[in-house]
């Protein structure tokens with residue numbers, strides 16, 4: 001059988017995550033993280049069958065980071081040529097209205113991703129930087145862009161339309177796009193398989209709780225509503241992003257306190273969420289502070305869970321019949337406290353938690369609701385890299 005190994009790249013503003021992964025059998029040949037790009041010293045962690053390598057080289061920009069990554073693969077294995085890589089799969093956050101499926105990257109696709117940067121300022125610029133460099137250093141391989149927005153192209157008009165002046169909205173492409181779609185697509189298939197249901201007949205509420213966080217209502221295997229909007233700022237409380245708020249707050253800060261648009265953008269995207277509420281953006285740190293009795297951390301985690309609860313209630317109403325509520329992402333997969341506080345007391349709505357099951361850990365999909373509950377509650381580990389690899393292979397072969 002032909003090789004199906006893909007080099008998957010997820011380029012963030014100061015980090016690059018990579019995996020060399022077999023799209024057919026999900027085997028990971030190597031994975032790594034390059035952090036602190038642009039700082040005085042960077043950090044590389046590379047894991048393969050040969051073991052773990054950690055280094056602190058200088059990584060002044062994405063170009064040097066990707067070259068260091070290729071050097072690490074050459075030196076510590078597996079070499080790309082030996083691994084039989086058939087494609088490079090790139091995570092791209094915003095695909096706008098143009099992309100509802102993965103595409104082979106060419107100069108024209110690059111231009112569009114660049115134009116969409118204004119709508120995903122934390123994500124598209126580093127995604128694009130990674131694509132540009134990777135196409136230079138790996139010119140002989142096909143490069144595939146897989147978009148976070150693609151899965152949400154099935155949203156109905158009632159879910160994607162903001163109640164704005166319709167001409168202003170149309171001229172400026174203002175609508176809900178939704179994000180985390182690659183993760184939600186993967187989790188939809190995994191959860192349906194776990195429930196032994198046909199995805200086309202399965203309704204789910206998927207809570208992707210990572211650095212960014214979102215809720216999605218899936219009807220018949222397709223996205224029916226989602227909490228992120230024109231940009232990945234709307235919806236749930238996140239590590240550094242506010243999620244939902246009254247837009248009037250922006251006018252107030254602009255008029256009464258003289259904030260500029262860039263300052264407001266920075267406030268909402270980088271200095272709000274958990275970080276704004278209690279000084280740390282990592283949920284493990286929030287929990288540690290809360291356990292020590294820190295009142296800000298306690299309120300931060302309560303606000304975080306309360307917002308999730310509001311969306312679960314909203315999407316139960318949107319779907320009418322829900323087969324499962326599914327937790328995924330770093331927080332969703334690991335934080336039993338967040339899971340139980342987000343959905344406790346919903347027995348009347350068919351949702352219950354079994355606390356022993358909720359406290360257990362595992363790498364595989366699992367129930368955390370009691371047997372016989374009307375709506376299952378599941379933890380399903382996401383795997384965006386595998387989904388990107390599968391979609392890339394499907395496109396190039």
Ligand SMILES: Nc1ncnc2c1ncn2[C@@H]1O[C@H](COP(=O)(O)OP(=O)(O)O)[C@@H](O)[C@H]1O
Pocket residue numbers: 209210211212239281282283284285329330331334335
């Ligand atoms: N054991 C844990 N308990 C609580 N939160 C955790 C745990 N492990 C990871 N997290 C949280 O997961 C978040 C990162 O999620 P992840 O999905 O890995 O992020 P990314 O969006 O970068 O892919 C961080 O807030 C981190 O604190």
Ligand SMILES: CC(=O)OP(=O)(O)O
Pocket residue numbers: 093123148179180210211212213232
């Ligand atoms: C779109 C988004 O929020 O992604 P992440 O969670 O990786 O920041």
Ligand SMILES: [Mg+2]
Pocket residue numbers: 210211212
């Ligand atoms: Mg993520």
